[in-house]
Amino acid sequence: MALLRARARLAALPLIQLRPRGRMSAFADGSSLCSPRLRILPPQGGKGSLLRLAWSILLLLAILSSPAHAVELTGHLTQGGLVTGRAQPGDKVLLGDRALLVGEDGLFVFGFGRDQGQSAQLTIVHPDGTTEQQMIAVAQRSFDIQRIDNMEQAKVTPNPADLARIKAEQEKVNEVRGVPTPARDFLVPFIWPAHGPISGVYGSQRILNGEPRAPHYGLDIAAPEGSPVVAPAPGMVRLVASDFFLTGGTVIIDHGFGVQSSFIHMKALTAKVGTYVQQGEVIGHVGKTGRATGPHLHWGMTWLDVRLDPAFWVPPQQAQN
Ligand SMILES: [Zn+2]
Numbered sequence: 001m002a003l004l005r006a007r008a009r010l011a012a013l014p015l016i017q018l019r020p021r022g023r024m025s026a027f028a029d030g031s032s033l034c035s036p037r038l039r040i041l042p043p044q045g046g047k048g049s050l051l052r053l054a055w056s057i058l059l060l061l062a063i064l065s066s067p068a069h070a071v072e073l074t075g076h077l078t079q080g081g082l083v084t085g086r087a088q089p090g091d092k093v094l095l096g097d098r099a100l101l102v103g104e105d106g107l108f109v110f111g112f113g114r115d116q117g118q119s120a121q122l123t124i125v126h127p128d129g130t131t132e133q134q135m136i137a138v139a140q141r142s143f144d145i146q147r148i149d150n151m152e153q154a155k156v157t158p159n160p161a162d163l164a165r166i167k168a169e170q171e172k173v174n175e176v177r178g179v180p181t182p183a184r185d186f187l188v189p190f191i192w193p194a195h196g197p198i199s200g201v202y203g204s205q206r207i208l209n210g211e212p213r214a215p216h217y218g219l220d221i222a223a224p225e226g227s228p229v230v231a232p233a234p235g236m237v238r239l240v241a242s243d244f245f246l247t248g249g250t251v252i253i254d255h256g257f258g259v260q261s262s263f264i265h266m267k268a269l270t271a272k273v274g275t276y277v278q279q280g281e282v283i284g285h286v287g288k289t290g291r292a293t294g295p296h297l298h299w300g301m302t303w304l305d306v307r308l309d310p311a312f313w314v315p316p317q318q319a320q321n
Pocket residue numbers: 200216218219220297298299
């Protein structure tokens with residue numbers, strides 16, 4: 001049903017014609033499209049959440065209309081979603097004004113942030129100079145409010161020295177997020193980096209000790225302190241920091257094309273900058289370092305500076321013994 005809504009919604013846009021393929025299917029039953037990594041986590045928050053999720057997540061394999069050059073898109077055309085596409089070799093591809101990395105085979109990737117508007121413009125420039133522009137409809141989600149009241153006040157309202165430290169640490173993160181690499185490790189199906197109850201979801205508006213703060217851009221997995229944290233997919237370790245002010249023990253892994261995963265509040269980090277980790281390799285352990293009220297892993301996914309929803313990357317959690 002979600003799929004039908006998606007198709008209807010997209011079809012209503014004047015610049016798009018969809019030519020669904022036989023493989024096209026909704027994800028509600030956990031089935032995959034051509035890319036099995038893009039699955040959704042079951043809703044964590046009851047019926048309202050279920051309806052919102054069902055309504056907001058569009059899963060499709062589509063061909064944007066073009067008589068000569070079909071562009072195939074796969075993924076989640078919604079806030080927090082990642083989309084992969086395949087243009088013709090030699091094409092240039094832009095999302096809005098942003099030029100995308102295009103692989104030799106035409107592969108490209110883009111993501112939508114939490115506050116992405118209802119549409120985005122994709123531009124394909126062919127080697128002969130001809131240009132096509134397509135509008136993409138982006139499903140809008142609604143996000144919960146999460147209140148956390150027992151947080152150390154100095155971490156909620158940092159003093160000027162701590163603010164300067166936070167800024168310097170953020171710059172280190174920005175440095176490793178800026179440039180996409182041609183690696184394709186993000187194409188493998190991801191596994192959970194840790195196991196445990198989900199204690200925080202992507203996009204929630206945060207109210208810390210009664211004060212509104214930035215939204216929550218990741219998935220919190222509550223697990224006992226010291227539990228291993230593993231790489232959810234192979235990749236190059238780009239940042240390891242043991243004591244960032246807000247994020248504590250922090251590791252960032254680069255999976256290529258601008259797609260990176262980050263793991264924070266950890267302790268006993270084992271990942272090393274500049275090394276390549278395999279999927280399932282231990283990178284650190286669950287802690288409560290930085291701004292955390294208890295042991296948990298905060299897992300974030302990004303495409304360049306765009307924060308994505310990690311729940312789209314993994315199948316439902318399996319019961320652990
Ligand atoms: Zn978190």
